[in-house]
Amino acid sequence: MTVRERADAAHNRRKILVTAQRLFQDSGVDHVSMDDIAQAAGVGKGTLFRRFGNREGLIGALFQQLTEDWQQEALDQLADPGEDPRERVLGFVASLFDDIVVPGRPLLRALERDSGGSHANLERYLLWQGLLARAIAEARPDTDADFLAHTVLGVLRADFVDLLVGTGMSIDAVRTGVLTLTASVLTAAPEPG
Amino acid sequence: MTVRERADAAHNRRKILVTAQRLFQDSGVDHVSMDDIAQAAGVGKGTLFRRFGNREGLIGALFQQLTEDWQQEALDQLADPGEDPRERVLGFVASLFDDIVVPGRPLLRALERDSGGSHANLERYLLWQGLLARAIAEARPDTDADFLAHTVLGVLRADFVDLLVGTGMSIDAVRTGVLTLTASVLTAAPEPG
DNA sequence: AGCCAAGAGGACCAGCGGTCCGGATATGGT
DNA sequence: ACCATATCCGGACCGCTGGTCCTCTTGGCT
Numbered sequence: 309m310t311v312r313e314r315a316d317a318a319h320n321r322r323k324i325l326v327t328a329q330r331l332f333q334d335s336g337v338d339h340v341s342m343d344d345i346a347q348a349a350g351v352g353k354g355t356l357f358r359r360f361g362n363r364e365g366l367i368g369a370l371f372q373q374l375t376e377d378w379q380q381e382a383l384d385q386l387a388d389p390g391e392d393p394r395e396r397v398l399g400f401v402a403s404l405f406d407d408i409v410v411p412g413r414p415l416l417r418a419l420e421r422d423s424g425g426s427h428a429n430l431e432r433y434l435l436w437q438g439l440l441a442r443a444i445a446e447a448r449p450d451t452d453a454d455f456l457a458h459t460v461l462g463v464l465r466a467d468f469v470d471l472l473v474g475t476g477m478s479i480d481a482v483r484t485g486v487l488t489l490t491a492s493v494l495t496a497a498p499e500p501g
Numbered sequence: 502m503t504v505r506e507r508a509d510a511a512h513n514r515r516k517i518l519v520t521a522q523r524l525f526q527d528s529g530v531d532h533v534s535m536d537d538i539a540q541a542a543g544v545g546k547g548t549l550f551r552r553f554g555n556r557e558g559l560i561g562a563l564f565q566q567l568t569e570d571w572q573q574e575a576l577d578q579l580a581d582p583g584e585d586p587r588e589r590v591l592g593f594v595a596s597l598f599d600d601i602v603v604p605g606r607p608l609l610r611a612l613e614r615d616s617g618g619s620h621a622n623l624e625r626y627l628l629w630q631g632l633l634a635r636a637i638a639e640a641r642p643d644t645d646a647d648f649l650a651h652t653v654l655g656v657l658r659a660d661f662v663d664l665l666v667g668t669g670m671s672i673d674a675v676r677t678g679v680l681t682l683t684a685s686v687l688t689a690a691p692e693p694g
Numbered sequence: 695a696g697c698c699a700a701g702a703g704g705a706c707c708a709g710c711g712g713t714c715c716g717g718a719t720a721t722g723g724t
Numbered sequence: 725a726c727c728a729t730a731t732c733c734g735g736a737c738c739g740c741t742g743g744t745c746c747t748c749t750t751g752g753c754t
Binding site for chain 2: 710711713715720721
């Protein structure tokens with residue numbers, strides 16, 4: 309397909325992305341309207357929607373930009389059979405928290421909120437959850453690794469982290485809690501009699 | 502205080518509540534506008550907002566109606582010192598899941614979504630979390646009961662349950678997972694050497 | 695240079711939550 | 725029974741939002 313994006317289109321796309329990121333950062337994701345972004349980017353509203361389809365598409369593009377490099381590396385490392393699965397899981401969770409959840413919290417919240425829509429979020433979630441579950445299963449073949457993976461990711465959801473922060477916990481306390489939980493998930497518990 | 506609610510006002514309040522519940526049930530919370538509710542209840546929009554302040558107030562009132570009886574009983578039982586803390590926690594979680602989360606999922610989602618606003622939700626959360634943490638601490642004094650309580654409640658969040666269902670799990674599978682997780686949280690794990 | 699698909703842009707739209715205010719009425723005092 | 729009035733009612737109205745549409749422009753190929 310030779311239908312390459314025209315130069316002005318690509319230029320505008322980049323301009324929109326950087327502008328949106330700045331506005332979101334400055335004013336909070338849900339105090340910035342699509343009009344705001346179009347105007348600040350010096351672009352018509354039609355252009356904005358032509359490029360990204362809708363609001364969720366724009367936010368998704370910003371989020372993907374944040375994750376694409378990380379995801380490749382992190383998932384490879386998580387699946388690397390040459391290392392202790394426990395270490396791999398802990399490393400993955402720590403990296404997910406530090407590099408994605410914390411810096412991407414506002415974007416993630418916005419994406420989680422409209423989860424009813426696009427399948428992209430669900431697919432991404434399932435990808436992470438599947439690999440995480442496999443690694444957990446390596447460390448603890450005896451348990452429901454699948455649900456434990458869900459649990460760990462559940463605690464990492466942006467709005468839940470925000471809730472915890474809202475109760476007075478510091479980001480660092482949340483981090484410690486998440487990692488402790490992950491570690492305990494990886495440690496075999498005796499079956500209750 | 503003789504400032505009793507006038508009879509017509511009370512009547513309208515009841516009518517609005519039952520109408521809203523029906524509409525939400527039939528069409529899904531976020532496909533029903535405040536206009537819809539007012540019209541279906543045979544009431545002016547001004548009346549609706551006068552009674553409940555705003556959308557979140559209405560949803561909150563519906564949710565409180567759903568929980569008020571349950572909460573009294575469940576929290577008492579959770580704090581009852583005469584029973585095995587493990588049983589109490591498991592019973593509380595099961596009841597919370599069966600009686601609140603599952604039937605109230607749509608309302609809860611809507612409330613969680615706008616959590617930025619009212620403190621009422623945060624207070625309710627902290628009340629439940631505090632008592633749950635105390636009971637967990639009785640069963641396992643050695644761990645961070647506080648964060649474990651957060652974890653259990655985190656997995657019970659309505660939008661997370663919806664996400665799990667969206668991945669193909671049945672409600673019953675979610676229930677099993679939640680209870681298994683709770684049980685494992687209540688079972689001491691050996692410190693990793 | 696000339697053609698034209700792709701893109702630009704902003705007026706426009708429908709729907710939303712929420713407000714306002716002139717008219718109606720329930721209620722307590724007489 | 726009746727009045728005075730605080731309370732309440734209703735729906736027109738508002739500002740704002742995400743999203744569409746249609747005309748004009750322009751980059752890129754020949």
